[in-house]
Amino acid sequence: MTTTGEPLDISDIPPTPITHLSETEALMADSVSKFANEVILPKVRDMDEAETMDPTVVEQMFEQGLMGIEIPEEFGGAGMNFTAAIVAIEELARVDPSVSVMCDVHNTLVNTAILKYGSEESKRKWLPKLATGTVGSFCLSEPVSGSDAFALATKASKTPNGYKINGSKMWITNSMEAGFFIVFANLDPSKKYKGITAFIVEKDTPGFSIAKKEKKLGIKASSTCVLNFDDVEIPAGNLLGEEGQGYKYAIGLLNEGRIGIAAQMTGLALGAWENAARYCWNDRQQFGTLIGNFQAMQHQLAQAYVEIAAARALVFNAARKKEAGQDFVQDAAMAKLFASQVAGRVAGSAIEWMGGMGFVREGLAEKFWRDSKIGAIYEGTSNIQLTTIGKLLQKEYTR
Numbered sequence: 516m517t518t519t520g521e522p523l524d525i526s527d528i529p530p531t532p533i534t535h536l537s538e539t540e541a542l543m544a545d546s547v548s549k550f551a552n553e554v555i556l557p558k559v560r561d562m563d564e565a566e567t568m569d570p571t572v573v574e575q576m577f578e579q580g581l582m583g584i585e586i587p588e589e590f591g592g593a594g595m596n597f598t599a600a601i602v603a604i605e606e607l608a609r610v611d612p613s614v615s616v617m618c619d620v621h622n623t624l625v626n627t628a629i630l631k632y633g634s635e636e637s638k639r640k641w642l643p644k645l646a647t648g649t650v651g652s653f654c655l656s657e658p659v660s661g662s663d664a665f666a667l668a669t670k671a672s673k674t675p676n677g678y679k680i681n682g683s684k685m686w687i688t689n690s691m692e693a694g695f696f697i698v699f700a701n702l703d704p705s706k707k708y709k710g711i712t713a714f715i716v717e718k719d720t721p722g723f724s725i726a727k728k729e730k731k732l733g734i735k736a737s738s739t740c741v742l743n744f745d746d747v748e749i750p751a752g753n754l755l756g757e758e759g760q761g762y763k764y765a766i767g768l769l770n771e772g773r774i775g776i777a778a779q780m781t782g783l784a785l786g787a788w789e790n791a792a793r794y795c796w797n798d799r800q801q802f803g804t805l806i807g808n809f810q811a812m813q814h815q816l817a818q819a820y821v822e823i824a825a826a827r828a829l830v831f832n833a834a835r836k837k838e839a840g841q842d843f844v845q846d847a848a849m850a851k852l853f854a855s856q857v858a859g860r861v862a863g864s865a866i867e868w869m870g871g872m873g874f875v876r877e878g879l880a881e882k883f884w885r886d887s888k889i890g891a892i893y894e895g896t897s898n899i900q901l902t903t904i905g906k907l908l909q910k911e912y913t914r
Contacts, residue, residue, distance in 0.1 A: 533831045536602065543584075543599045547606035550579055551614075559611045562736035563882055566728075569736075572614060573650065573692055581607075583646025584622050585630065590642035592626075597771075598834045601778045605830075608782025609789070612886040613736035615779045617650070620688045623775040624768050625651030628697055628713070632756035632764055641715070645695065652693035654684045654716075654742060655765055662899050669744065671700035671712060677751040678702075678714060683726070684742040686893070690725055691738035694718045698744070699761045711761035715753040722747040733885035770844050771837060772894050773851040777830045780854035780890040784823045784861040787883035791865035792816055794872065812868065819861045826854040845907045852900035855890030862887040 536544060558569050576582050584600040586592025593599075600622045608615035629641055645651055660666040669682025680700050690696075696716045703710030716723055727741040756764055795816065796807035806812050833846035862884040866873035873880035891897045 533828050533835065536598075539595060540599050540602050543595065544602045544606055546579070547581065547603045548609070550575075550581075551607050551610040555607070555614055556610050559736075559879065559882070560876075562611070562613065564876075566730065566735040568613065568617065568692055568738065573617070574648075576614070576618060577646075577648050580646075581618055582621050582650070583626065583642075586626055586642050586646045590638065591646040592642065593646075597774075597838050598831070601774060601830065601834045604775050605778040605782035605785070605827075608779045609786035611736070612779055612783045612883075613734045615782060616734055616737050616776075617689055617692065619772070619775040619779055620653055621645070621651050623772045624653040625695065625697060627771060628653070628755065628764065628768055631767070632713070632760075634752075636752060637715070637755070641695065649694045650689050650692040651695045651697070652687055652689040653768075654687050654690075654696050654698045656684060656686045658683070658685050662896055667699060667701060667711070669698070669700040670704065671702045671714065673702075674748060677749050677753065680714060680716070680744045680747040680749065682744050684744075686729070687740055687742055688737060688893075690740035690742060691728060696723075696742070697755060699765060700744075702758055706759065708762045709759055711765075712758050713755035713761040713764050714749055715755055716744075716747060716749055720747055720749065731889075733882070733888050735885075769894055770847050773847040773900075774830060774833045774837065774843075776890065776894045777826070777833070777847070777850035777854040780851075780858040780887070781823060781827045781830055783883055783887055783890070784819075784826065784854070784858040787858075787862040787865040787880065787887075788816075788819055788823060790879055790883070791868045791873065794869050799870065799872070806868075815864060815868065819864060822857045823861060826850070826857045829853055845904055848895070848900040848903040848907075851890075851895065852897055852904070855887070855897060858887040858890050859884075 554575055555572060558572060562569055580593045581603055583592030584595050584603060585597060588594040604615050604619045607618055626645055629637060629645065633641065657667050657669060659668065669680065669684065671678050671680050680698060682700060694717065698714045698716050699711055700714060701710045702712040722745040724743045725740050726743045729739045731739060795812060796805060799806050829846070829850040833843050833850045836843040836846055866880050866884055869880050872878060
């Protein structure tokens with residue numbers, strides 16, 4: 516079910532399990548799982564070692580419709596719901612969290628920004644491209660504005676024909692692959708965060724450059740770069756939404772995006788657990804028996820799976836509340852916080868369960884653990900999630 520923003524009356528709808536998928540969502544899960552295992556899995560280790568996304572993977576993501584999940588069919592997208600996107604993000608992360616985050620940022624932040632705040636002209640111009648071949652990037656963070664995202668120093672000024680942007684961005688996902696950038700800059704610093712405005716910048720715009728590609732601990736195939744803006748002139752039509760509304764837009768988009776990151780983390784945790792569990796129950800022997808037969812191992816495997824199931828319940832509950840038009844901010848923060856914690860614990864334990872085979876770079880176990888670390892950092896650190904949850908709880912319980 517989808518909504519235009521008004522809460523849905525679900526009182527007459529029979530209750531279903533939180534993780535129950537509609538027929539369309541189930542088909543999405545099956546098709547993405549097949550695609551991830553057959554097409555992406557053979558390339559995962561090489562992409563990680565090369566620290567580069569294989570261009571054919573990007574191309575095939577578009578061919579599979581995974582870069583325009585919520586974009587209406589009239590614009591070339593799949594016309595599906597938010598939970599379908601969450602399902603795709605989770606399934607991709609079970610194989611490669613790097614590909615998953617490319618899909619996540621593109622769908623939950625970039626596409627959503629145009630769908631929610633773009634003019635009709637912007638939608639007609641950009642959504643077909645974003646659905647079929649142009650990767651998008653969301654440019655908010657700067658060297659001195661991470662968790663305090665709105666202390667940004669990038670400035671915009673008006674020109675006779677539009678706007679001019681000067682400054683730099685840091686930690687920007689998808690920047691090497693993207694041709695479309697949503698850039699947040701302050702159009703009126705005297706108004707502080709109320710001057711922040713969102714703009715659309717195309718990759719080949721004069722004055723715009725990718726200055727540095729970061730070398731990272733995990734999700735190495737996902738590009739993370741520094742971007743520079745030196746008198747970058749853009750037309751008036753590249754304003755996204757209204758002037759001075761960038762703060763509001765970014766907050767709303769990041770709340771939705773956190774559900775996507777949570778799904779990336781539950782997918783990662785599932786991938787790490789399944790990889791190790793199969794090894795423990797089918798291959799690794801000690802003292803004349805498979806180690807998965809030892810009660811102590813069974814308990815560890817069971818405990819980890821319970822935590823994954825709990826994290827997934829938080830993720831799908833947040834997604835369903837978002838779709839129903841209900842307040843989901845606290846739910847998104849809880850899902851993102853807990854899913855990233857579980858991903859770290861499970862991926863770390865999985866290495867130990869597999870012993871030497873978990874520690875070497877021949878398989879995927881050590882990669883899952885490295886990839887898990889980013890979950891506690893991007894799109895709001897764990898401390899920021901706790902602050903959000905704490906403030907909302909305080910508001911609820913203060914007389």
